[in-house]
Amino acid sequence: MQSTAPLFVDLDGTLIKTDLLVESFIGLLKRYPLLVLQVPFWLLRGKAYLKHRIAERIALNPEALPYHAELLDYLKVQHEAGRPLYLATASNSRYAEAVAAHLGIFEGVLASDHARNLSGHNKLHAIRGCCPEGFAYAGNDRVDEPIWASAQSAILVNAPEAVAARVAASKPVEAEFAAAPASLKPWLKAIRPHQWLKNLLVFLPLLPIATSASPAMLGMALLAFAAFSLCASSVYLLNDLADLEADRAHPRKRKRPFASGSLPALSGLLLAPLLLVSAFALTLWMPWQFAAVLGIYWVSTTAYTFLLKRYALIDVVTLAGLYTLRVLGGAAAISVIPSFWILAFSMFIFFSLALAKRYAELHAMRTLDREGAQGRGYQVVDLSTVQLMGVASGYLAVLVMALYLNSPEILGRYPHVQLLWGVCPLLMLWVSRIWLKSARGEMTDDPLVFAVRDRMSRYVLVATVGVILAALL
Structure with missing residues (x-):
């Protein structure tokens, strides 16, 4: 099922096969090990503030990230067909903007800043503010279910079977990119x-x-x-x-x-x-x-x-x-x-x-x-x-x-x-x-x-x- 509705794409675990908060924390641990002691105090002011303070110090190379190749190919086809694509992520805006600039297929970016963690209902609110007439969403996890519930259609990327089944029962699924079977x-x-x-x-x-x-x-x-x-x-x-x-x-x-x-x-x-x-x-x-x-x-x-x-x-x-x-x-x-x-x-x-x-x-x-x-x-x-x-x-x-x-x-x-x-x-x-x-x-x-x-x-x-x-x- 194909749609022309604006498509909002999650970043962590969806467009890329990793989590930028974890990777940036590792970068902080490697480069500024003593600063890790401040992480609990940053977290007390909220997850968004924690991401913001780490992103101020640690730069990530968007060219080196492990992108989901099949999904990226799909998005490039949609972009060439004229479909509006947006990057919508809970990652800090510094990283999201860098990824969007590198790929060159997104018309806009919705991401976390120093005060707001753009996840779950916060992300849904931001997407509705951007496209109140309707949208499609590509995500990967249970936290994305409120967004799928309000979307016109869904794209499932490496989603758990139970999540995929619930979404498919309530929304048209444009495409599904299944995760590889678990292995030792x-x-x-x-x-x-x-x-x-x-x-x-x-x-x-x-x-x-x-x-x-x-x-x-x-x-x-x-x-x-x-x-x-x-x-x-x-x-x-x-x-x-x-x-x-x-x-x-x-x-x-x-x-x-x-x-x-x-x-x-x-x-x-x-x-x-x-x-x-x-x-x-x-x-x-x-x-x-x-x-x-x-x-x-x-x-x-x-x-x-x-x-x-x-x-x-x-x-x-x-x-x-x-x-x-x-x-x-x-x-x-x-x-x-x-x-x-x-x-x-x-x-x-x-x-x-x-x-x-x-x-x-x-x-x-x-x-x-x-x-x-x-x-x-x-x-x-x-x-x-x-x-x-x-x-x-x-x-x-x-x-x-x-x-x-x-x-x-x-x-x-x-x-x-x-x-x-x-x-x-x-x-x-x-x-x-x-x-x-x-x-x-x-x-x-x-x-x-x-x-x-x-x-x-x-x-x-x-x-x-x-x-x-x-x-x-």
């Missing part, structure tokens, strides 16, 4: 369980004492793995929320659940602290030293998410340190002092891998003819320097491994210690492959995730485990 897939993608493989590093301190480790120590290492995994997922959620605009400008990261709008940003804000509390709850059964390391890890990752990732070199040193903290956490969990050699090896190999991650991002930016990655301190001209530092650090890790295999703490623990020398060429092969693939542009954003999917890397891992077992037997 975007949630799993958001918490990144595949990244938990990095937390296997907590088991590294067990290797030098593999022949004498007790079941209790293995149990503590498993708890450490679980705690780091929950904590890491909490930080991944915060990282994705803090990087919304940068991710939307990235060829691959724009498909992440929050950046693409497949998951609501508010859900991430609620789930992140829940995962963090769960992580520290596990430390109640563990040595206090592990809880301290986990706390340092969380503080460091949060600092990296909101600040340190913007600065070249500081970011990769921090990433290397975060990997090493996992090793220290594993040692604290089983109450052993980490080996100097393990820490030295960790420093060089993880610095190399962190640089490989940055190299992959810069290589992608060069392919897109961009000067650098948004939100990072690197430029495409840094590619050769990043590559040089990364390769050098990777081979230094091989050297440290060779010296470690000749140290007294190894010579006395393995019956066939000479077989362990097979680890060095295998490690050299793997480091070389990582950087060769990076130079070819075949590296994903994270080298460890690439290694899991790479057949040659899996062969190297199996061969390395075989060499270690042969040395033990």
Whole structure:
């Protein structure tokens, strides 16, 4: 059913797959963290005042927002046919005007200001004042039902089934854009369980004492793995929320659940602290030293998410340190002092891998003819320097491994210690492959995730485990 009545279109959850209040709050938290303490006082003066004060400080890029593509195509057709279109939203007028100017299809904008929150009956009153002769409305939620009740026709966008049924029973429906079926897939993608493989590093301190480790120590290492995994997922959620605009400008990261709008940003804000509390709850059964390391890890990752990732070199040193903290956490969990050699090896190999991650991002930016990655301190001209530092650090890790295999703490623990020398060429092969693939542009954003999917890397891992077992037997 088609109509020529002026069409008023909601913004949050309808025209875009996100909520601008939530996104602007995240921007405030990222840019002015101390100002968040004033949010409750702003809210006491009304939701409209809260939106107004945040919008004064945080600008959102309308070009980067996740628009509902099918609805937008429909609106463009209506606009070309001469139908009057209006943007009617509870978002602050600063954001609404920016979106309208970017799209260029709306004749007018109705939005919240510092005193009036344009939602529900307030929005209906404003629409009637603009078009008293009749209108159509496109919305997405229960709060829009009073507006649909007074409209001549309705457009339903991702509306809950019960809401859609009530509206369809009382009003002609011009078009309906149904939401995708609920799925665990975007949630799993958001918490990144595949990244938990990095937390296997907590088991590294067990290797030098593999022949004498007790079941209790293995149990503590498993708890450490679980705690780091929950904590890491909490930080991944915060990282994705803090990087919304940068991710939307990235060829691959724009498909992440929050950046693409497949998951609501508010859900991430609620789930992140829940995962963090769960992580520290596990430390109640563990040595206090592990809880301290986990706390340092969380503080460091949060600092990296909101600040340190913007600065070249500081970011990769921090990433290397975060990997090493996992090793220290594993040692604290089983109450052993980490080996100097393990820490030295960790420093060089993880610095190399962190640089490989940055190299992959810069290589992608060069392919897109961009000067650098948004939100990072690197430029495409840094590619050769990043590559040089990364390769050098990777081979230094091989050297440290060779010296470690000749140290007294190894010579006395393995019956066939000479077989362990097979680890060095295998490690050299793997480091070389990582950087060769990076130079070819075949590296994903994270080298460890690439290694899991790479057949040659899996062969190297199996061969390395075989060499270690042969040395033990």
